[in-house]
Amino acid sequence: MPENSDQPDPGGASYPPPGAPSSPPPPGSSPPPPGGPTGTPPGTPNGTGYPAYTGAPPPPDPRWVAPGMLGAAHKPGAMALRPLALGDIYDAAFRIIRFNPRATVGSAVLVAAVAMAFPLLLTAILTFTTGLTYDATASSTTGEVEDVAGLVASFGALALGGVLQAIGLIFVTGMVAHVAHAAAIGRKLTLGQAWAATSGKRWRLVGLSVLLGLLITVGITLYVVLWIVVVVTAPAALVVVWGLVSVPAFVAGLWWFWIRVYYLPVPALMLEDVGVTGAIARGYRLTAKQFWRTFGIALLTVVVVNIAGSILSFPISFIGQLGVLAVDESNALLLLVASQGLATVISTAFVAPFTAAVASLQYLDQRIRKEAYDVDLTRQAGVLE
Incomplete structure (x- = not known):
């Protein structure tokens, strides 16, 4: 066999394009009857030695398929089944959101709207029952005790x-992991299907989030305690040295924890048969020797989504601030809370699904690089049997 598989073999033979007959008919022969090269009816063995494919996976959505040589095989869904570059990951993330809007943007908006409805409802009740007022131009709080209590409550x-909202977005992240996996093989999940896919893993997802949050809290608390001890017991020069050394080291430690421990366990938990600690271990192994690449993409994504989220929410926040100055004091706080809640919903609609999609795609990319997962994805897409 020649070393370069892209070149024709020495005998002049080459692989025919998909769908072409295996060999040209001899001169003077009649064309084969419809149904296959041997005249067999559709759905029966086609004379190639293999039965007609009747597997469970449906055909990929034609909108996913990329043109070009073996496009459906190399890219049956939102992403090419090969190691992904930064542009591939971002392109696939946008395609996932575009073709699964209800399961991505819809779920994020639903969670944010429900979460922000709570403070809005409470503020409305306080405004119309206690006469709560808010003066945005006042330099100090000079209202009644009831007004101060109402402001604090609101x-x-x-x-x-x-x-x-943060708790709800935990489930959104788990849903997006399933959406991204399905999109990689050309499938589209509805909101209901994405939610059903998380069945049996939801409490584990909550437990994973709580555990990771506790680990971060413990680490920060220990660092603060060390600072207190050093400031109280050490001379000023040593405190300065401690700050110059410990602050960069602590920030680097947080970044290391973010990528090696925190970043990939959610898609691992959702897409593999593992528990909470198993998901953390999977994320740790997948990011081994891939820290800087994973960190660079993750950090860039955080910067991009925060800038984009601020741009999306700024008009609503700005209009709300102007409205607070223009309306009566009795309605100012209600308008302020409403505008802030709406801005949060608009920002979350982009930030949450895009961030979750990028993390899920990085998880798939690491499995492709380290475990040849592209072969499994190709088989799941129905391209290979």
Whole structure:
């Protein structure tokens, strides 16, 4: 066999294009009857030695298929089944969102809207029952005790809404992992299908998020305690040296934890038969010897989505701030909370699904690079049997 498989063999033979007959008919012969090269009816063995394909996977959505040589085989879905570059990952993330809007943007909007409805409802109740007022131009709080309590309750509810949104987005991230995997093999998931795909893993997903959050909290707490000890017991010169050494080391440690421990366990938990600790171990192994590449893409994604989210939400926030100055004090706080909630929903609609899609694609990319997962994906797409 020649070393370069792209060149024809010495005998002049070459692989025919997909769909072409295996050999030209002899001169003077009649064309074969319809149904296959041997005249067999559709759905029966076609004379090639293999039965007609009747496997479970449906044909890929034609919108996924890329033109070119063996396009359907190399790219049956949103991504090419090969190691991915940065442009490939971002292109695939946008394609996933475009062709699965309800399961990606829709789920994120639903979670953010429900979470932000809580502070808005509480503020509305306080406004219409207690006469809550808010003066955005005042330099200090001079209102009644009830007004101060109402302000604290309203802004506290806004913070609680953010916590509820963060919890809900945990499930959105798990859903997007299934959406990205299905898109890689040319399948499209609805919102209901993506939610059903997380069945049996939801409590594990919550447990994973809680565990990772506790690890981060413990690490930060220990570092703060060390700072207190050093400041109290050490001379000023040593405190300066400690700061110059420990702050960069702590930031680097947080980055290492983010990529090696925190970044890939969610798609691993969703797409593999592993538990909470198994998902963390899988993420750790997949990022081994791939830290800088994974970190660079992840960090760039954070920068991009934060800039894009700010651009998307700025008009609503700006209009809300102007409205607070223009309306009556009795409705100012309600308008402020409403505008902030709407801005949060608009920003989340892009930030959450895109970030989750990029992380899921990086998980698939690492498996392709280290485990030849592209072969399994090609088989799942129905291209290989």
